Amino acid sequence: AQKVTQAQTEISVVEKEDVTLDCVYETRDTTYYLFWYKQPPSGELVFLIRRNSFDEQNEISGRYSWNFQKSTSSFNFTITASQVVDSAVYFCALSKNQAGTALIFGKGTTLSVSS
Amino acid sequence: DTAVSQTPKYLVTQMGNDKSIKCEQNLGHDTMYWYKQDSKKFLKIMFSYNNKELIINETVPNRFSPKSPDKAHLNLHINSLELGDSAVYFCASSQDWGGRGSADTQYFGPGTRLTVL
Numbered sequence: 301a302q303k304v305t306q307a308q309t310e311i312s313v314v315e316k317e318d319v320t321l322d323c324v325y326e327t328r329d330t331t332y333y334l335f336w337y338k339q340p341p342s343g344e345l346v347f348l349i350r351r352n353s354f355d356e357q358n359e360i361s362g363r364y365s366w367n368f369q370k371s372t373s374s375f376n377f378t379i380t381a382s383q384v385v386d387s388a389v390y391f392c393a394l395s396k397n398q399a400g401t402a403l404i405f406g407k408g409t410t411l412s413v414s415s
Numbered sequence: 416d417t418a419v420s421q422t423p424k425y426l427v428t429q430m431g432n433d434k435s436i437k438c439e440q441n442l443g444h445d446t447m448y449w450y451k452q453d454s455k456k457f458l459k460i461m462f463s464y465n466n467k468e469l470i471i472n473e474t475v476p477n478r479f480s481p482k483s484p485d486k487a488h489l490n491l492h493i494n495s496l497e498l499g500d501s502a503v504y505f506c507a508s509s510q511d512w513g514g515r516g517s518a519d520t521q522y523f524g525p526g527t528r529l530t531v532l
Contacts, residue, residue: 335520339456345505345523389456399511400446400470402460403521 302327304394306406313382313413321377321409323392329353331397334368334375339408340388351375352397382413418442419524421506427530428496436491436527438506445511446470447489448521449481452503464489465511496531503528 303326313319325334336348349359351368359366363380379386389410393403419440428434440447448471449461462481463471469481478494493500506524 337523343503343528344525345507347520347522350520391458399519400463400465400509402448402463402471402473403450403458405458408456 302329302332302394302396302404304392304404304406306390306392306409308409309407310410310412313411315383315413315415316381317413318378318380319382319411319413321379321390321392321411323375323377323406325373325375325392325394327394327396329396333395333397335393335395335403336366336375336377337391337393338388339391345391348377379411382411384413384415387411387413419506419508419522421504421524421527423527424525425528425530427532429532430496430498432496433492433494434496434529435493436504436506436529438489438491438524440487440506440508440522440524442508442510442522444508444522445486446509447483447486448507448509449489449491450505450507450523451475452505452526454502458505461491462489493529496529498531501529501531 305324332353334351338346356368365378367376389408391408392406395401422437446465448463452458461475464483467483480492483489503526505526507521509519509521
């Protein structure tokens with residue numbers, strides 16, 4: 301069975317601090333996909349990144365970076381120099397290598413950035 | 416141009432009523448989904464359709480019935496609404512890469528907040 305664990309329920313930081321959101325997953329599949337989504341207070345789900353299990357390269361997009369380590373089954377997300385607009389719930393998700401398959405979500409981490 | 420749209424955004428109704436939530440995507444995607452987000456913000460798949468055919472039908476009450484008139488639309492009809500149905504319902508869509516496998520990115524609609532009184 302597939303499972304995603306986001307152990308940090310809530311994180312509070314002050315603007316300009318760096319913050320890392322942890323994600324640990326479980327799967328027996330050799331090929332799978334990992335995702336991060338952001339849910340701001342307005343409620344929509346915003347796609348951030350998709351990564352397949354064969355691509356362990358770290359990714360950087362502006363202030364966002366992702367660290368994928370198969371050895372520890374982790375796909376962590378770091379925000380550098382956090383801003384108030386980063387305040388949101390962040391979800392890590394896992395899916396099989398199959399069209400039309402479900403996303404298995406973690407319970408989310410609520411990030412609060414204060415000025 | 417809204418990629419995945421849902422109507423209505425808010426739905427307040429009485430127990431026992433029947434209601435529908437509509438979803439449309441203009442991305443040309445082949446697969447559409449319904450997810451439920453509960454009061455603790457936990458997201459769980461309910462259904463998925465590929466080219467109007469049901470792929471995933473998770474353990475949800477029979478009172479929930481998805482209907483896909485064409486591949487750009489996936490509506491959710493709920494009969495005999497109960498208090499526990501109160502939640503946010505998200506529609507999503509993704510491109511289907513067919514026999515090549517590959518789970519493509521799912522893009523979500525804005526959500527419909529259903530409140531059953």
